[in-house]
Amino acid sequence: MEITQKYINELTYKITGACIEVHKIVGPGLFENVYHECLKKEFDLLEIKYQSELEIPFNYKDKIIACKVKCDFLIENQIVLEIKSTSDFNNFHRAQTMNYMNLLKVPKAILVNFNVNNLYHEGHETFVSRYFANLK
Known part of the structure; x- marks a missing residue:
């Protein structure tokens, strides 16, 4: 399958x-x-391939x-999903998510906060990397 x-x-x-x-x-x-844990069950039901609590190799010099x-x-080896249950996102959460995306060299990341009333409108943010721009 071609990744686009x-x-x-x-x-x-x-x-x-x-x-x-x-x-x-x-x-x-x-x-x-x-x-x-609920997301793991949901991904299984939807037949979405994932790795849970993936340890990311960290390279220094x-x-x-x-x-x-x-x-x-890490979903389908293409998208990082970072989940939170907090009063609000802060810049650390965003930086953490973007760092994971860049360390894994994947095109996209999603940050989700489950501690909101409406997850669609106020509980998620997406980020794209330079790898996304290189796709067709």
Whole structure:
């Protein structure tokens, strides 16, 4: 399968839909690990391939550093999904998500906050990397 911008955008739509479904059923106000486990079940139901709590290799001066840098999900080896359950996003959350996307060299990342009333309107942000621009 050829990875295109259209494919990445359609996958983004499916991931966002899965997050909305979990939020609709579970609601706001729980710990992040609850949403994480529910998303794993939802992705399984939708047959979306993912890696959960993926440890990202960290390279410093051409050496792999033994540190624990983990993203919540890597979806189809193309999109980072970072989830939160917090009062609001802050710049650290955004920077963390973008760093994961860039370290993994994937075209897109999604940051989702489950502690909101309406996940679609106020609970998610998407980011694109230079790898997205290079796709057809």
